[in-house]
Amino acid sequence: MESKFSTDVLIVGAGATGLTLAIELARRGVAFRLIERLDGPFRGSRGKGIQPRSQEVFEDLGILDRVVAAGGLYPPPREYRDDGGYEESQIQEPHDPTPGEPYRLPLLVPQFLTEAAMRERLAELGGSPELGRELKSFEQDREGVSARIAGPTGEETVRARYLVGADGGRSLVRHALAIGFPGKTLGARAVVADVVLEGLSRDAWHRFNKESMVKHLSLCPLAGTDLFQLQAPIPPEGDVDLSAEGLTAMVAGRTGRGDIVIRSVSWASAYTMNARLADRYRDGRVLLAGDAAHVHPPTGGQGLNTSVQDAYNLGWKLAAVLAGAPETLLATYEEERRPIAAETLGLTTRLLDAAKRGVMRRGREVQQLDLGYPESSLAMEKPKRSGGIHAGDRAPDAPVRGAAGMPTRLFKLFQGPHWTLLGYGLDRLSAVEPRPGLHIHAVGPRGDIVEDGGHLRAAYGVSLGDWVLVRPDGYIGAIVSSDHAPALEAYLASVGLPSRG
Incomplete structure (x- = not known):
């Protein structure tokens, strides 16, 4: 039919x-x-920042x-003073990747x-x-x-x-x-525009009048293009000239410089900021x-x-x-x-x-790495954990090796539309029957995955016999001890992965 x-x-x-x-x-x-x-x-270019999560x-x-x-990566902010000099800084403290957090800096x-x-x-x-x-x-x-x-x-x-x-x-x-x-309108209106300009280098995020919401202006080079993104607060009412000539005049008025010339505008918008x-x-x-x-x-x-x-x-x-x-x-x-x-x-x-x-x-x-769903009805712990990582938290990455010796990462095991079940310190997989949509791995000397440097155990705080169930979106659904392993069956059925038995 x-x-x-x-x-x-x-x-x-x-x-x-x-x-x-x-x-x-x-x-x-x-x-x-x-x-x-x-x-x-x-x-x-509007949503140009890609956070680590x-x-x-x-x-x-x-x-x-x-x-x-x-x-x-974001270029360093360059704050110009009234005398024409400037200071450079970092918009964020530089952080090196860790085994559990492989991406630590925002992308532009x-x-x-x-x-x-x-x-x-x-x-x-x-x-x-x-x-x-x-x-x-x-x-x-x-x-x-x-x-x-x-x-x-x-x-x-x-x-x-x-x-x-x-x-x-x-x-x-x-x-x-x-x-x-x-929600509310936040009393701020701004212009954002993607422009081709001359007169500024591409090695910095150029910022003028940072302490003035009337004259503030920033020009950020957009990686992968020949464009700069112009951002500037504007009065709450009235039209704004978003042409190349109009924006060049705005830049000159706010910077006092006549050498910054906008040659073309590929996209521009004047908008009022809201929180709703x-x-x-x-x-x-x-x-x-x-x-x-x-x-x-x-x-x-x-x-x-x-x-x-x-x-x-x-x-x-x-x-x-x-x-x-x-x-x-x-x-x-x-x-x-x-x-x-x-x-x-x-x-x-x-x-x-x-x-x-x-x-x-x-x-x-x-960075959004600490966001999670610990209060979610999909978060199960048996027994309840007193410290460390919890059900509902983001599942950390960790270097591991396959039993055949090749290095890999937990994120590679998680990648794809499936759920992932990790049995720590186990050599046979008896707690849960295999089924479509679930990948099961035993982690240990006799498992298919071998610890590499102890990072997995440190990140997850697991003990021998523990099971960690990771959702398709990379959050921990359940952490259960071997004594409570049967509870995994009921959990999996509740999310559409029942046993075929």
Whole structure:
């Protein structure tokens, strides 16, 4: 019998959020459509900071190396004084990689290059965004969603099991659901523009008048391009000339220099900063992700990263439910991700307040390595752990070796759409039966994985006989001792991985 559904998931919005979700669904074999109302890819650099946790996500998605190749590290901020001299500093303390945290510095990658790498990966997996297609309206019932879409050849109705609104801060999906979007306008308006200029070197992030929110100006060279990103606060009202001539005049007025000339503008936007969080992330079979669910000021480079990680959390859960996992699994998406967005809103607002005072220093709090879901209903510990790493925490990396002698890493064992079960100090795998979607490894002298330098044991704080279950998104789902190993079966069934026995 022919299915009454034309696809499983309709994703509205093909920015970084929608592309991440599409990749997650594509590599799990889930049917989806990814629509975008714009006729072409987004052309701006806006979300240019890729934090260490997102780099780990990108490694799992198979795009990290190409994203790094497209961009680079942040140049040092160069603060100019009124006398024309300057001082250079580091926006963050330099940190070397560790066995548990292989990426410790943010990357500078223009958003259009990050999204290009995502589209390339999606194409490898057999998918692509449908450009010039706009969601006009939708209705849902207990079984699915019927969406009306306008495109180059007219209108069509798409029937999907789920719809995900990844359609930005002005989300039509959120508005149609009448989901509240409380928060505040932060009393700051700014210009961001991608420009070709002459008169400045590309070895620094040039910053002028850091202590003045009236005259402040920054010009950051965008790695992988010949562009600079211009950022400048502007008055709360009135038009701004975003032409090359207009921005050159702004630069001259704020720097007192006539040698900095903007030759062309490839993209520009004047925007008002907001901090807002959706009242809920789900209404029946419709979900929100990314800017549709939360908007942040740009300080700290958190927006795109938080949005990508929304989709990374949602993707495997949607796929699992579509494959037969309990519907309750989808409730954990909002349970886990909404508190993260609330915390991020607080952080970015504090950083904005500091920036208004001329303070741009960043610490570990922006790297997102310490974010996790320890209070989640998906976090299980038996017995309860008193210290060290906990269920719900990010699963650390560690160097290990295969039994055949070749070096590898835990992240390589985790990479892919599967769950991973590590049995520490075990030589046979009797606690859990093998099943699709679960990779089981015994770690020890007689296991298939051998410790290399003791980093795994130190990072996870495990004892002989302990089991660590790692989720597809790289967080620890469960830590159980051998005495409680049967509890793993019930847990795996609850997330759609029942025993075949």
